[in-house]
Each structure stands twice: as structure tokens, then as C-alpha cells.
Amino acid sequence: MGDLLQPWHLIVLMVVFIPLSLIVVLPSWQIFKKAGFPAALSLLMVMPFVGLIVLFIVAFSEWPALRRSQQGSDWIPPAS
Numbered sequence: 001m002g003d004l005l006q007p008w009h010l011i012v013l014m015v016v017f018i019p020l021s022l023i024v025v026l027p028s029w030q031i032f033k034k035a036g037f038p039a040a041l042s043l044l045m046v047m048p049f050v051g052l053i054v055l056f057i058v059a060f061s062e063w064p065a066l067r068r069s070q071q072g073s074d075w076i077p078p079a080s
Contacts, residue, residue, distance in 0.1 A: 021046045036064030 003009075028042035037058060045051035
């Protein structure tokens with residue numbers, strides 16, 4: 001049990017965690033930015049359960065980008 005935090009365990013963890021977290025964070029960064037939310041919310045996506053809660057909040061809230069586009073005269077309603 002004491003061997004869990006050996007240096008090679010930490011190296012393997014970083015080699016696996018960093019690429020997987022980039023696969024999650026980079027696309028969600030773009031999605032949050034285009035939806036009008038702070039893009040830094042995507043950093044929460046790597047935290048267990050917190051990322052799922054953030055997705056639900058974003059999915060069911062009113063998107064600031066749509067609110068801004070409705071104020072303009074060139075607004076086209078989203079396809080359903």
C-alpha cells in the first residue's frame with residue numbers, strides 16, 4: 001500500500017492524465033467560448049462529477065451568445 005506514490009507511478013499517471021485531460025478540455029473550451037460562457041469552465045471538466053454538473057448547467061441554461069444574437073436584427077432562429 002505504501003508503494004502507491006512511487007516516482008514511476010506518478011510519471012505514468014502524468015503521461016496518461018495530461019493527454020486525456022487535453023482531449024476533454026480543448027473541445028469544451030471552444031464550446032463554452034462559442035456559447036458565450038467563460039471558457040475557463042472547461043477546466044472543471046477534468047474533475048469527476050463536477051464536469052457532469054457543469055454540462056447539465058450549460059445544457060439547460062440560456063446561452064449568452066444566443067441572447068446577444070437575438071438583440072440584433074439579423075437573428076436567425078436555431079433549427080429544431
